[in-house]
Amino acid sequence: MFALTAFALGLAEFVPIGLSDIMAGDLGVRVQSVGAVVSAYALGATISAPILSALTAAWPRKQVMLATALVFSLGSLMAALANDLTLIVLSRFVAGVGHGLFLAIASSVAARLVGGQRAGSAVAMVFSGFTIALAIGVPVSTYLGGLISWRPLFLVITAFGVLGLIGLAMGMKSDPADRAQGRTSGAATAAALKGLKALLHPRLISGVLVTVLAYIGSFTVFTYIAPLLTDVTGVSVSTISIFMLIYGVLAAVGNTIGGAFTDRLGPDRASLIILIGIAVVGLGIFVFAQSVIAMGVLVAILGLLTFGAVPPLQARLLALAERYTPDSVGVAAGLNIAGFNSGIVFGSAIGGFTVASLGVASTALVAAVSAILGVILLLVQMRR
Structure with missing residues (x-):
């Protein structure tokens, strides 16, 4: 059920990337302005994942997850029906709020169910729906967007x-421990305060900064991969869907x-190898952006590394939380989703x-610099 809902979240987060040119033309705005559609969704997830994870720490998990799926669905519907970019951006922020809290809870619950030795595989299972959406839903949507419009896809x-939402309501069992935990408002308040305090723990903050640098x-580069492919590599708009398919399959x-x-x-060494890979791919895209074959290979590897990074980075922060804030592991999961x-x-x-300012090809060089900074920070933390 977690993977099923994550499939919808994956579509919502990444479909607009492949449709950026089409949405810009339909709305009469510049292509870089459509980046706000992606940013607003991610911003909603960034805010909701840690803060709402803390505030709902004592609430039954099933109720919270149903609420997140409902908020996500309403925000997505609003975006599909909105008439201008401002309303679309606002609606996407609402949908992102549901996205962030859902993934935080789902990943922490899954890791708890299987134990620390298999936490990486558990997180990967939750995100499997997310990456299947990338592998299938995004390239299909990119292709259909060129034939019809972006609104039906939303x-x-x-x-x-x-x-x-229906799948969670029917398939997810209520946890008796959750019901017992949520009986008193005093217990809920104490759990929320403890969770909010955990958000400020320096070890967790420094740990999540590695994740931030990796995904910057x-x-x-990936947010603007469509104009990069059309303007620099020289492929047609309809061909972009093939690159999105390659990216999505390798992401899964x-x-x-x-x-x-x-x-x-282990999470540290796995994260380090993947971060180095992202830096190398960024440099490769900058150098070989005009080669169709090279871009096909590099976009595929970028998908492989970007979503190969999810399990180790998430398991890494969960392990830090088990050590330093054992009563707020779910909050740590939310912090890393953020x-x-x-x-x-x-x-x-x-x-x-x-x-x-510099042109679309330069996004790859900036991407490599960010990943290198992440490598340096991770090495410092591992040595410490």
């Missing part, structure tokens, strides 16, 4: 959100490999600035 996202590195593979990689090598999405927010914003 309605499809809404429909999958509702399907996930990836999404500075990377998520699975990342989970196994984490269980075998790290993923704030990386997308900053990445798309930095990418937009880079496109306007």
Whole structure:
């Protein structure tokens, strides 16, 4: 059920990336302005994941997850029906609020169910729906967007959100421990305060900064991959869907490999290898942006690494929380989901600035620099 709902979330987060040119033309705005559609969604997830995870720490997990699916579906419907960019951006922020809290709870619950030795695989299972959306839903949506319009595709996202809501309502069992935990308002308040305090723990903050830098590195370039491919590589708009398909398929593979990689090598070493890979790919895209074949290979590897990074980075922060804030592990999961999405927010914003000032090809060079900073920070933390 978690993976089913994550499929809807994956569609919502990444479908607009492949449709950026089409949405810009339909709304009469510049392509870098459409980056706000991606940023607003990620910003909603960034805010909701840690803060609402803390405030709802004592609430029954099933009730919270149903609420997140409902908020996500309503926000997606609003975006599909909105008439201008401002309303679309606002609606996407609302949908992102549901996204962030859902993934935080789902990943922490899954890791708790299987134990620390298999936390990487558990997180990978939750995100499998997310990456399947990338592998199948995003390239199909990119292709259909070129034939029809982007609005019907947003309605499809809404429909999958509702399907996930129904699936959770019917398939997820209520946890007796959750019901007992939520009986008194005093216990709920104490849990919320403890969770909010955990958000400020320096070890967790420094740990999540690695995630932020990794995803700035990836999404500075990927948010603007469509104009990069058309303007620099020289492919047609209809061909972009093939690149999105390649990216999505390798993202799904990377998520699975990342989970196994984490269980075998440990979160720190797995994260380090993947961060180095993102830096190398960024440099490769900058150098070989005019080669169609090279871009096909590099976009595929970028998908592999970007979502291969999810299990080790998430398991890494959960392990830090088990050590330093054991009563607020779910909050730590939310904090790292915020790290993923704030990386997308900053990445798309930095990418937009880079496109306007240096050209779209330079987004790859900026991406590499961010990933290298993440490598340095991670090495410092590992040594400490």
